[in-house]
Amino acid sequence: MAVLPDDHGAVRGGAPEGPLVTVLMSVYNAGEYLRPSLLSIINQTHRNLDIVIIDDGSTDGCFGSVQDLLADERVRVIHQENATKPVAFNRALDNIRGEFYAIQDADDISHPMRIEKQARALLRKPHLAAVFCGNELVINGRFMAPVFAPKNEDVCRVEINAFRMPAHDPTGMFRTSMVGHMRYEPSLKVCETFDYILRVGELHPMIVLGECLYAYRILPNSLTRRAPIWRQQFATEAFKRACDRRGLRFEQISEDTSDANKLSRNSLLDNNIAAHFMTSVLDLRRSNRRLLAVKTGWQCACLHPADLHYYKALVYALMPPRAASRLRRAFPTIPLEAKK
Known part of the structure; x- marks a missing residue:
């Protein structure tokens, strides 16, 4: 060698x-x-x-x-x-x-x-x-x-x-x-x-x-980050393939109910990175690293200071851990499954 x-x-x-x-x-x-x-x-x-x-x-x-x-x-x-x-x-x-x-x-x-x-x-x-x-x-x-x-x-x-x-x-x-x-x-x-x-x-x-x-x-010039609708087309096709394998009926998600359409434009462009920060904050809180959790929440807010969605991780970092976990379960935010 x-x-x-x-x-x-x-x-x-x-x-x-x-x-x-x-x-x-x-x-x-x-x-x-x-x-x-x-x-x-x-x-x-x-x-x-x-x-x-x-x-x-x-x-x-x-x-x-x-x-x-x-x-x-x-x-x-x-x-x-x-x-x-x-x-x-x-x-x-x-x-x-x-x-x-x-x-x-x-x-x-x-x-x-x-x-x-x-x-x-x-x-x-x-x-x-x-x-x-x-x-x-x-x-x-x-x-x-x-x-x-x-x-x-x-x-x-x-x-x-x-x-x-x-x-x-x-x-x-x-x-x-x-x-x-x-x-x-x-x-x-x-x-x-x-x-x-x-x-x-x-x-x-x-x-x-x-x-x-x-x-x-995270690369700002990624093709999938510049073209979220194009990316979502492939995500939908992957979902359809999974439904076919499992013998489930695939129904096209309507424009009004699609998770992607509930996200801000910034979240669509970055594959909903804010959801990753929220998960990180909860992991850090569970391991008693509260200061790092607050820092992580602040780093998320700084990505887009004018977009309220990016403040959720900071809110999770500041509220009691059990309340944050309950809130996350009640209102889950799932990152879009796509590569950069």
Whole structure:
């Protein structure tokens, strides 16, 4: 195995231990974020990795910044013409070598022990098909709003039955022997992971670890953030596919009753990030980190100071925890299931 320095000069190396884990990364014009994202995987405490990168026709020269990292013999790069993210992921799935496989978005950050802790959970419970974890957000270079409540198999089943992902999609690690044959739906240019995780959860048990091990970067120039109606069309198609699999009658959500149409324009443009902040505040309050909960609520309000929806997290942070939880259950705000 190659021994490479990290960006702080530390040398990482040593013999691989534990199960082989394939990490799948689809890259399309990831720019300056590709290097820290790839470094966060290369520098994992779990060393026995097989890192498969699909270059989905990048044109911004982002691979020029990681040439030294590609010398790590655990890294494989497959170049292709731009064919959309689900197609890229399917090609990566065709090249899996590991007992488990994990997802890493090309602009996000995995915490150092993410792979180790998720692989350990899959080893301890051989009947699980997937293990997810909590995540925080990265906005303008600042890490904020961690969510970390654990979810057992029963809770995850309830989420799947309600057409919801139990956790943020790129935090997943999957058991190859159980779901390695499944593929992403190429017709879903976004929401492909929503559809994929619903299909996995309909067939197999999964859990969410009660730790924040992943940082999800919010990019202001994302295509789905600029085109919420276009994004919602794919979300509706993924929902329809789930109804068909479950033998349920699909009825088009009317414009007057759609959750999307009850949100402010800002919430539509950012996939309702405020809902993530609300969840983070409740998690922090339950763990007795009240000051951080208030700070998190304030950070949400600062995103759009003129939009009252973004003050809800701050209200949750300031009111008694039980009252906040009851209010959230009475008036749930579900983030739109779509990728950036």
